[in-house]
Amino acid sequence: MAVKTYSYTARDRLTANFLVTEFRCKCGRGHATILDPSLPQKVQQLMAAVGAVKVIVTSGYRCAYWDRSVGGTGYGMHTKGLAGDFIFYGRDGSVIRPEIVACKAQDLGISGIGKIDVRAIHLDIGPRKWWGDETVPGGTANSVTTDYYRYYGITRESYVTDLQRILNALGHKLTVDGLVGPKTLSAVKSHTIHQGDSGELVRWVQTRLQAKGYDCGSTDGIAGPVTMAAIAKWQRDHRLGEGYLGGGDWDAILT
């Protein structure tokens, strides 16, 4: 897409979650907003990828005067309508760590990414690839990484994010960050898989066991006899108690 000019009073809805007013320059002079609508579209995709329900634009378009006032050069990506600074919020109202957002932004191929502080992240769709970290020396001027997962030590295993989404659909309020933390463990341990159970959590277990070489017949989301036999064999092989899946079985299946 291309950069557009919106009058100061324009209230265009750019995506499901963003109005053009959120990207206005904050200099207070009431001038037009320059913005490439591809930016909010990308951020909207990113919201889905990280499981965000709300995003605050802390800084969108900046005129040259305002860009310099907030420490910029006066000609950076914000002045071209290609950048924004954002805080992502999860379902439970807490901030989604910029490190997680950076990883998912990388997955979406966003060209400009930079953690600003413990809450906010800079994102831009400028022509130059720049994956920085403004919290480290030199991280504003230069790319600090070619892989945010490695840089921040974050697992990129999608089976964890899949599980977190399934658990959230079951009423839990997890941050979908792909990390097996205490909240995710405690959430999954409140569930068991017995013969005859069905649903997405059963399908997740089937997919996970299949990946580990235990044949569940199919990943139909139904805990039938073949799936229960696969669970029992996997439990025997891991010296776990045989029977329904639950408790400490979840620790084992997640590693």
Ligand SMILES: [Zn+2]
């Ligand atoms: Zn301005």
Ligand SMILES: [Zn+2]
């Ligand atoms: Zn920025």
